[in-house]
Amino acid sequence: MRAGIISFLLAVILALSFCWPALAADSGSITITMTGVNEISISLDKTQWPLGNVSSDTEYLTSPPIEWCTLTVTGNCNVKTFIVGEDAKWVDNPGAYKWTLSNSGANGEAIYGLWFRISGDTTRGYVPITKTESEFWPYSGGSSLDPGDTKQFGLRLLTPTYLVGGREMQTQITISAVAA
Amino acid sequence: MLRHIKLAGLIAALLAVFLSSFALAQSFSVSPKELKIDNLSPGEEAGFNLTIHNKDEAAHVFTLAAFRPREDERRVGKAEFPDASWVSFSPREIEVAARSEAKVEVTVSIPSDTEWAGKDWEVWLGVALESSDLLTVELYVRLLVSTNAAGKGRSNTGLIVVIVVAVILLGYGAYYYFRRKARLN
Numbered sequence: 001m002r003a004g005i006i007s008f009l010l011a012v013i014l015a016l017s018f019c020w021p022a023l024a025a026d027s028g029s030i031t032i033t034m035t036g037v038n039e040i041s042i043s044l045d046k047t048q049w050p051l052g053n054v055s056s057d058t059e060y061l062t063s064p065p066i067e068w069c070t071l072t073v074t075g076n077c078n079v080k081t082f083i084v085g086e087d088a089k090w091v092d093n094p095g096a097y098k099w100t101l102s103n104s105g106a107n108g109e110a111i112y113g114l115w116f117r118i119s120g121d122t123t124r125g126y127v128p129i130t131k132t133e134s135e136f137w138p139y140s141g142g143s144s145l146d147p148g149d150t151k152q153f154g155l156r157l158l159t160p161t162y163l164v165g166g167r168e169m170q171t172q173i174t175i176s177a178v179a180a
Numbered sequence: 181m182l183r184h185i186k187l188a189g190l191i192a193a194l195l196a197v198f199l200s201s202f203a204l205a206q207s208f209s210v211s212p213k214e215l216k217i218d219n220l221s222p223g224e225e226a227g228f229n230l231t232i233h234n235k236d237e238a239a240h241v242f243t244l245a246a247f248r249p250r251e252d253e254r255r256v257g258k259a260e261f262p263d264a265s266w267v268s269f270s271p272r273e274i275e276v277a278a279r280s281e282a283k284v285e286v287t288v289s290i291p292s293d294t295e296w297a298g299k300d301w302e303v304w305l306g307v308a309l310e311s312s313d314l315l316t317v318e319l320y321v322r323l324l325v326s327t328n329a330a331g332k333g334r335s336n337t338g339l340i341v342v343i344v345v346a347v348i349l350l351g352y353g354a355y356y357y358f359r360r361k362a363r364l365n
Contacts, residue, residue, distance in 0.1 A: 030219050030220050030221075030224065031216075031217070031218045031219055032217050032218075032226060032228050033215070033218070034215055034228075038212060038213045038214075039210060039212070039213065039231075039233070040209060040210050040213040040319050041208065041209030041235075042317060043208075043235070043317070044206050044207075044315055044317060046315065047313035048313050048315070049314050069315065074209065074235070075209050075213070172313070172314060172315075172316055173314060173316070174308070174315075175315065175316075175317055175318075176306070176317070176319065177317075177318075178253070178304060178319075178320040178322060179213040179214050179322055
């Protein structure tokens with residue numbers, strides 16, 4: 001009698017010991033963790049460059065050249081920053097005419113160049129803005145931007161060597177940030 | 181003749197207008213900056229809220245999208261998120277009044293395929309201010325997603341139940357066998 005009960009209990013314990021890890025994994029609950037109460041934020045004090053009429057194959061600089069716009073880290077976490085550009089499109093008919101954004105900053109027929117330069121960034125100077133997202137403030141050396149940090153920068157535009165006149169062109173430069 | 185052509189070209193070029201408007205500031209924030217979902221099984225979904233705080237004096241429209249960062253931008257050990265369409269936003273576009281905040285519901289759904297069990301991924305949730313300005317800002321929230329091995333475990337659940345039942349029946353059989361043997365003795 002006693003031996004029977006013991007053998008039954010042993011069998012159950014043995015079975016549960018094998019099945020427990022699988023059962024535990026199956027019944028695991030989803031956990032969502034938010035890292036602190038930090039918010040991410042950057043702000044720009046200028047978002048437009050009123051150029052007016054432009055000529056072909058001509059270079060334009062913001063004024064002042066490299067302290068035109070100020071980026072401020074307004075959130076409470078360190079950030080990595082990026083910059084990306086796009087083709088300039090004719091406002092009246094975006095599908096009909098565009099200037100392609102150069103990969104190198106050089107211009108061509110219906111190809112325009114855009115650069116940015118950050119005040120204090122003596123190693124890079126003017127950096128081409130391309131359609132591929134790239135570093136805004138170089139953080140490869142561990143230099144992400146801290147809360148309250150500011151960076152002044154300016155833009156340079158090189159118009160296409162040939163362009164169709166009388167058309168209002170529009171483009172956009174996106175500056176993005178992610179927690180470092 | 182050459183002088184006339186040059187003049188015509190110059191006039192035409194001067195007519196091109198590039199980016200004319202007024203200067204405005206852009207300022208908004210998103211919280212949290214980073215989220216971690218653990219123990220998500222294939223076939224399951226998890227939801228949470230993002231808060232967008234419009235710090236400007238004017239209302240703005242914000243658009244949300246999932247973005248798959250390059251390897252060197254991801255946290256160490258995190259793989260590329262297989263499909264950005266597994267992340268959905270409700271709403272995908274939201275207008276936030278001046279100096280106020282709004283919440284957006286984010287849902288992450290993993291397809292029920294054992295291929296997606298036991299993975300560690302990173303995907304970025306991009307919040308962009310909709311604007312026709314030359315310069316605009318986009319903020320990314322890091323979302324780290326880890327799936328458990330339950331996908332594989334779940335497929336064995338039936339087998340495990342059968343084994344448990346079989347062992348219990350064997351136990352009962354042994355119990356009654358020994359009991360009967362004891363009575364006969």
